[in-house]
Amino acid sequence: MLAMLDPKTVLFLAAVLFSAGLYGVLSRSNLIMVLMSLELMLNAVNIALVAFSRHWAGQGNSVLGAHSGQFFTLMVMAVAAAEVGIGLAIIVAVYRRRNTADSEAASELRH
Amino acid sequence: MELQDILFIFCALVSLAGTVILLSQRNAVYALLGLLLAFLGSAGIFQALDAPFVAVSQVLIYAGALAVLFLFVLMFTDTRTSEDRKGLPRAVGSRANFDPAEFDAQTKKKRRKEGELPSALQAALDSIVLPKPLALVVALGFLLCFSFAIFKLPAQYDEFGPLPENYATGLYLPADEGAAPGTPATERVVEYGTTEAVSFTIFEGFPLAFEFVSLLIFAAVLGAVLLARRHLAPTPKAPEAGASAGHGAGHAGH
Numbered sequence: 001m002l003a004m005l006d007p008k009t010v011l012f013l014a015a016v017l018f019s020a021g022l023y024g025v026l027s028r029s030n031l032i033m034v035l036m037s038l039e040l041m042l043n044a045v046n047i048a049l050v051a052f053s054r055h056w057a058g059q060g061n062s063v064l065g066a067h068s069g070q071f072f073t074l075m076v077m078a079v080a081a082a083e084v085g086i087g088l089a090i091i092v093a094v095y096r097r098r099n100t101a102d103s104e105a106a107s108e109l110r111h
Numbered sequence: 112m113e114l115q116d117i118l119f120i121f122c123a124l125v126s127l128a129g130t131v132i133l134l135s136q137r138n139a140v141y142a143l144l145g146l147l148l149a150f151l152g153s154a155g156i157f158q159a160l161d162a163p164f165v166a167v168s169q170v171l172i173y174a175g176a177l178a179v180l181f182l183f184v185l186m187f188t189d190t191r192t193s194e195d196r197k198g199l200p201r202a203v204g205s206r207a208n209f210d211p212a213e214f215d216a217q218t219k220k221k222r223r224k225e226g227e228l229p230s231a232l233q234a235a236l237d238s239i240v241l242p243k244p245l246a247l248v249v250a251l252g253f254l255l256c257f258s259f260a261i262f263k264l265p266a267q268y269d270e271f272g273p274l275p276e277n278y279a280t281g282l283y284l285p286a287d288e289g290a291a292p293g294t295p296a297t298e299r300v301v302e303y304g305t306t307e308a309v310s311f312t313i314f315e316g317f318p319l320a321f322e323f324v325s326l327l328i329f330a331a332v333l334g335a336v337l338l339a340r341r342h343l344a345p346t347p348k349a350p351e352a353g354a355s356a357g358h359g360a361g362h363a364g365h
Contacts, residue, residue: 004120005115005116006268006271008262008264008269011261011268015254016127017126020130022253023134023246023250027240027242027247028240036181037134043150043153046153053162054160055271057161057275062278063279063308064312070309070312071313074168074313077173078324080177081172083331085332085335086335088180088335089334091184093339
C-alpha cells in the first residue's frame, strides 16, 4: 500500500488547513475569530516547513541544512506569539472604545 | 503501515475536525476549543515527522500560552458580534445576569412563535455559522492553486528519504579524566530533530536571528501593554470649567 506519510500528502494537508484559515479570516466579522483563523494559517505554514525540513534531511543535507526548516518554524512561533499579543491588545482597545469587537466598527483606525 | 503513518493519519483527522469546529461554531469559546484541537493535532504531525522538539514547543506555546491568552480576552470582554448573537436568547446575548427561569421561558416562547418542534437539529443549526459563498470561492481557489503546485512537484518529493544515523557537529568532547594521554577526543554527534540538534542549529547557525526575535518579542510586549492601557477608553466630557480652560490654553495654537 502507498505510504501516507510522504511530502506531497503533508503539503496537501498544510494547504487544506491554510485555505480553511483563509476562509475563516474572510468570512467572520468577529475580530477574535479572525485572529484565531490567522493562527490556523500560520500553523499550516509551520506544518509545511517541518515537512520540508524532514524532506531535506532525507536528501542527505548537513546538520544546519536539515534543521533550518525547524529553526524557521520556531521563529514563526515567536512571531505568532508577538502578533497575538499585539492583536489582542488592539481588540481590547477597540472594544473599550466602540463596545463591540465587530470588524465593521474598526474599519477606521482613528477615534 | 508503520506506526508513524497511523499517527500521521490520526493527527491529520484531529486537525481537520478541529478546523471544522473553529470555522462552524458561533460561540467563540467553542471555536477556541476547535483551534486547540487543531494545534494538538499539528503537534502530533510534527512528532510523526521526527521533530519532537518542535512538537513540544507547539504544545507549550500554541496550545498552552496562546489559547490561554485568547481565553482571557474572551472572558474579559463581550466580543460577540451581531452574527454571533443570532440564535442565542436575549438574556445571554446582552450582558444581563443569566437567569435559568427566564432562559427557559424565552426559549419556549421563541419555539412557540416559530411554530416548530424543539429538535436537536434546530439547536445545532442555530449554533453554527452558515458558509459565506464569496469567501468559500476565494479559499477554494487558493486550495486549487496549492494542489496544482503540489501535483507539479518533482519526483524526489514522492517519499521521505531515510534519515541519517546522526550528524557530525565539528565539536569535540573533552577527553575523560582517567583516559590515557594521547587518546583522541570523541566528536559530538546529534540525531535529527532532537533538542540538541535544534539548539546546535540555533546557536551555531543563526544566532543573530535568535537575538533579533528576542528584541521583537520585547517590543511586542511593550506595544501590547501600551495599547491595552485603560486611557484609550472613551473619556467622559469634563464639566469643570477650570480643567477645560487649562486644556484650552494648551491647545490654543491648534
